[in-house]
Amino acid sequence: MAARSPQARDNVECCFKNCESTSKVLKPGDGRVDVRAFESKAKQAMVVKWKEGATATFHRSCWAELYKATQSSSSPISLSDVERSMILDANKTAEYHDSDAAISQAAENIVHILQQSSYCIAFTGAGISTAAGIGDYRGIHGKWTEKYKVKNYGAKGANKPAASKMNGDLQPTYSHEALVKLQDMGLLKFLISQNTDGLHMLSGIPADKMAELHGNSYVEKCEDCGKRYERSYPCRQINGSFQKRCPRCRLNHRTGRKCSEPSCNGFLMNTIINFGDFLESDVIDQARQAAVMSDAVLVLGSTLMVSPANVLVTMGKKPARLIICNRQITPYDGNCCEVDPDGQPLGSRVFGDCDNLMKKVMSLLLPPKELKTWEDGRRARLMEYGLKRTFVRNDLPVHPYKASVLTATQRDKTNAADIIDLFVMEQLMNSCSKELYVFLRKRKPADSTELVAIAEKYIETHGSAGAFARNNILTRRTPQKSRALL
Numbered sequence: 001m002a003a004r005s006p007q008a009r010d011n012v013e014c015c016f017k018n019c020e021s022t023s024k025v026l027k028p029g030d031g032r033v034d035v036r037a038f039e040s041k042a043k044q045a046m047v048v049k050w051k052e053g054a055t056a057t058f059h060r061s062c063w064a065e066l067y068k069a070t071q072s073s074s075s076p077i078s079l080s081d082v083e084r085s086m087i088l089d090a091n092k093t094a095e096y097h098d099s100d101a102a103i104s105q106a107a108e109n110i111v112h113i114l115q116q117s118s119y120c121i122a123f124t125g126a127g128i129s130t131a132a133g134i135g136d137y138r139g140i141h142g143k144w145t146e147k148y149k150v151k152n153y154g155a156k157g158a159n160k161p162a163a164s165k166m167n168g169d170l171q172p173t174y175s176h177e178a179l180v181k182l183q184d185m186g187l188l189k190f191l192i193s194q195n196t197d198g199l200h201m202l203s204g205i206p207a208d209k210m211a212e213l214h215g216n217s218y219v220e221k222c223e224d225c226g227k228r229y230e231r232s233y234p235c236r237q238i239n240g241s242f243q244k245r246c247p248r249c250r251l252n253h254r255t256g257r258k259c260s261e262p263s264c265n266g267f268l269m270n271t272i273i274n275f276g277d278f279l280e281s282d283v284i285d286q287a288r289q290a291a292v293m294s295d296a297v298l299v300l301g302s303t304l305m306v307s308p309a310n311v312l313v314t315m316g317k318k319p320a321r322l323i324i325c326n327r328q329i330t331p332y333d334g335n336c337c338e339v340d341p342d343g344q345p346l347g348s349r350v351f352g353d354c355d356n357l358m359k360k361v362m363s364l365l366l367p368p369k370e371l372k373t374w375e376d377g378r379r380a381r382l383m384e385y386g387l388k389r390t391f392v393r394n395d396l397p398v399h400p401y402k403a404s405v406l407t408a409t410q411r412d413k414t415n416a417a418d419i420i421d422l423f424v425m426e427q428l429m430n431s432c433s434k435e436l437y438v439f440l441r442k443r444k445p446a447d448s449t450e451l452v453a454i455a456e457k458y459i460e461t462h463g464s465a466g467a468f469a470r471n472n473i474l475t476r477r478t479p480q481k482s483r484a485l486l
């Protein structure tokens, strides 16, 4: 399992050895900074309790002091050259969390901005999907953090990037759903996203109400007539003679399927924008139009480092009301803190997880009864998402019925034995009949051994219909891959 950063639920001790805060222990809901600890072979005394491959947590003030010490020789903290460079490296991965009280206060301000605005838009990045299991780039366990680490400190001691789930296993998060709700309430007019995971579309934001700047894994488009196709499975590049190398990103975009418009028959391409590719002009135009009209911008989970994000979030009407919720600092944090002539903040800057903030925002926006109905509805919505997705195994779509039951089962299973069972079940479902599957579900096998026994019994009494399934169950009883999942 991927290393987990200490979350709000854990008590952790500040890693600054000279910490002078009243409590050295950071409690759940306290403001804090998490940084990625880097390895050092140096033997000299350190002022930080570094632990290789772990997350080091500090009071915000302690980390600020340590950082200040790297910049000035007059600081009371004296740092060795090695530790100075370790702090500077770690600072690049710093993830900040505001205290719970501060986030609650910010939520009140944000609700006020949302209610006062007449054209609020949202801008989302990888941080909104981390709760869904997608890795981000610049965070503590981010993909780029790990690459940097391998480059500068050698492969030894490098953590594997947090295991990202397969596309088909992803579900919209609380924040994705909150954006849909805001849109239903008329408080959100347009959504711009840098994400390609398709979760906004899955959660129910209509295609004409959003611009997915970097494409969508679940959308492919015709090379000739431009017609777009929304799919229930990710449109990956597949090998074949139809492949064509893109002159800009040098990869193949063709998916192997063809346009179904009569008289077109053009090749379909995925819509993913790789490094080197231009953004689609109509997508960026649509985003620009919305950005210009906006009088409030809600940024969730983006560091706003990638163009054209930087232009879009500051294009709106003045005075700019910019709200940013992200764990890392962004170049636009200053814009959030501008004040009106009365000294009231125009925007808001929240350091923390999107879901945590959005839960507070929704609880302030919705009357208690409506909030409960909406939050309780998540279970049903998760089932619906499952039905909209087709699982793909070895490039073959799995029947949506089986896939939806599989997602439902997966959510309720947590321990290792259950994961093995699930894996066996999954293998089984790929080949067993619907009748056998329903039979198995009813009998509720306690583990994979019992599951196989029940299936064998069924096959004995129901004859050859299950013969194919039987072979599959028996040969795949302890699949290699299930070990990797542990």
Ligand SMILES: [Zn+2]
Pocket: 014, 015, 016, 019, 020, 021, 024, 058, 059, 062
């Ligand atoms: Zn401290």
Ligand SMILES: [Zn+2]
Pocket: 222, 223, 224, 225, 226, 227, 259, 260, 261, 264, 265, 266
């Ligand atoms: Zn076409």
Ligand SMILES: [Zn+2]
Pocket: 246, 247, 248, 249, 250, 251, 253, 274, 276, 277
């Ligand atoms: Zn390309």
